[in-house]
Amino acid sequence: MSNEAVKALDARPYLQVEALGKRYPGADESVFEHVNFQIRRGEFVCIIGHSGCGKTTILNALAGLEHASEGHVFMDGREVSAPGLERGVVFQGHALMPWLTVRQNIAFAVRSKWPGWSRQQVREQVERYVQLVGLGQAIDKKPSQLSGGMKQRVGIARAFAIEPKMLLLDEPFGALDALTRGTIQDELLRICAQTQQTVFMITHDVDEAILLADKILLMSNGPRARIAEIVVNTLPRSRTRAGLHHDPLYYPLRNHLVDFLVDRAKDLSHGRAPAQPPEVHPGLLAA
Structure with a gap:
């Protein structure tokens, strides 16, 4: 072109x-x-x-x-x-599946976008975006173990992980x-x-x-x-x-x-x- x-x-x-x-x-x-x-x-x-x-x-x-x-x-x-x-959507409520961990919530979206990907590819994509929002230490926790701000970060990571247009x-x-809001705005x-x-x-x-x-x-x-x-x-x-x-x-x-x-x-x-x-x-x- x-x-x-x-x-x-x-x-x-x-x-x-x-x-x-x-x-x-x-x-x-x-x-x-x-x-x-x-x-x-x-x-x-x-x-x-x-x-x-x-x-x-x-x-x-x-x-x-x-x-x-x-x-x-x-x-x-x-x-x-x-x-x-x-199109990736993030609502005011985090809309996470409570029975799944952070990793599993994001992996579900990634597999929906790329059903032919291997486990390794899915894992790498999930970990990349979890790290991007600063939640590497919480990747195997469930939503009930996270603060409100952390849940919203997971929602943002999930939306970005499918690489929406x-x-x-x-x-x-x-x-x-206000403090959490400012931190996530910066992210x-x-x-x-x-x-x-x-x-x-x-x-x-x-x-x-x-x-x-x-x-x-x-x-x-x-x-x-x-x-x-x-x-x-x-x-x-x-x-x-x-x-x-x-x-x-x-x-x-x-x-x-x-x-x-x-x-x-x-x-x-x-x-x-x-x-x-x-x-x-x-x-x-x-x-």
Whole structure:
């Protein structure tokens, strides 16, 4: 493949969401409508919005776990219509099988992806990703012997171990204490930097979105929610939790996100604003 062809492949959207909407049977209004966005290969995208705006339903549609009422989701040029191992999902609950050890939980996923692999291949793949999340000493423990943060690390290791083309995260750190949450955020940043992983993540935490995301999608309140703004994070990609608040771009960006959630999200809800493409703002110029 020529260099020009490779550049063209990298430039096209890896994930394309077109006019997505969801209305449940018997409901008077849609949960969300006219949802459009793109994600490029290797991009980390966070979506923020108040409860009830349909964030998890959108993620489930990307995962193929739920069908939207209207619109389409395309990944790598193919329409998403069912679950697939090219998409790894991590939920807020760890969803580990309690009767299996860490090793066995991850091995189950690896064998599902590569049923023809030998025991040695499975073992090496499992151990690689267990080490990557810093759980080498706990590899033969069962979930009941692990802390909440350790269980979430196992869930992340399991998702990465199947080497998905895209990782979908539904508030995976929401139930964790601040210290554990920060530690796992650092692990996730490190792993994504190593693997160039494409990520779509739901969060309610503005600071988490600023730390992790290349792009932040802001949803208006439901019903009839929509993506009102797409904010490009212009802070350097090498950002760290410790240094984030020292960056002069941090507070203008944070204030813009908080202002949207506190005031503008409700002003754009219930069909008060006409359906239109979301505004795209480069970082602190968003105001």
